[in-house]
Amino acid sequence: MIPDFQTLMRPVLALLADGAVRRSRDVKDAMAEEFDLTEAERAELLPSGRQRTIDNRIGWSLTYLSQAGLVARPSRGHVVITDDGRAALRANPTRIDMKTLEAYPAYLDFRDRTREKAAATAVTTGDDRREATPSDLVEQALSTNRAAVEGEVLQAALALSPTGFEDLVIRLLERMGYGKAGSVERTSASGDAGVDGIISQDPLGLDRIYVQAKRYAEDRTIDRPRIHEFAGALLGKQGDRGVFITTSRFSNGAVQEAERINARIELIDGRRLAELLVAYGVGVQSDQTVTLYRLDEDFFDGL
Structure with a gap:
């Protein structure tokens, strides 16, 4: 057996x-x-x-x-x-x-992510499983799979070199459609202090978004000073929009700092990064497709 x-x-x-x-x-x-x-x-x-x-x-x-x-x-x-x-x-x-x-805390985090995704689609779980429809069970399986893959893709991102992680971020932003009319480029290799990438939203580069990409351990917390430094880098380039992407997490102080300053800075932590990588198919591939069938009552009514 x-x-x-x-x-x-x-x-x-x-x-x-x-x-x-x-x-x-x-x-x-x-x-x-x-x-x-x-x-x-x-x-x-x-x-x-x-x-x-x-x-x-x-x-x-x-x-x-x-x-x-x-x-x-x-x-x-x-x-x-x-x-x-x-x-x-x-x-x-x-x-x-x-x-x-x-x-194990890591497993509890995975389980919580699975439950959150299941709750988002009102999936029946636990003791109510006997009352679940086939569609409910498929959704539950998809939620579990998505949470597992997100955890694995984040670990893969953590194993990259700093430049490899920056390249991953650039690839994700391109897949999300940024720079479609302009360009998305990595700048850290050129010593562009405080900025790891630049998104040019138009061919002339007049509309720009600046990128900071940091590959840190999951349990590390990015605090207010790092956001303040990034804001300073934006100011030095006369920019007013930026995105700070990391594999770790942001403290409440960092979030408050991003909201306080005049420039608009979007913060993407490791959990959100993993969600985006899977959602936009970066670093993952489709495994199999499930098709559910239902009776076509209109077909039989027309006979």
Whole structure:
């Protein structure tokens, strides 16, 4: 019998306990061996027909373990256990599941993001799941997937070099449609102090938005002085609009400073950045499409 994704969590983590970086593909093959799956079970596909069931469930196990910080993804298609993952194995000798993961703040943040997205679309969850329609369940799955991918894309952004992160921000702004009639360029390499990018909204560059892009640890807080410095850089360029984008967060003082000064400065923290990257398809790709059908009553009424 193919185990569910929660049952797979501890075996997957135990496989990674030696600290070796493994391909996700190898983890999936190893789990099929450990649970002694038959050839038919290994070949079983999801209803969509696009992925093996065992691969999908192990993939979700790795996603949840990653969101809790028990495994890391050092490169594309590879996973490795973290110190927290080793500690979790020692503390939970028999089973690790979603309840276990609630002890980790990173997982709680992921769960909260999932619930927020579900609430935004009035999705039925929890004990009401039995009363949920197929559409409700699809929306819930989409909310979970979106929250997971946003967490992963933010981690990928944090792994970039400072210049790589600036390039990512420029790519996002272009995808969002900025500079369509002009240009979007990275300027930090030229030593343009206080500004990492310039959006020219018109061909002559008369209408400009200045960009500050900072790749900081998620738990770091950007405070009032950094916003004041950015405002000073705008003033030096006679600019009145700017966007400060970071992988971390802004303090209340920073938000108040952005609202106080004359220039209009938009603040985008790590959470909002991840949402925008996914929404505009930067650094992510479509996996599969689900189609729900309903009875066409007009068709039958016309017969």
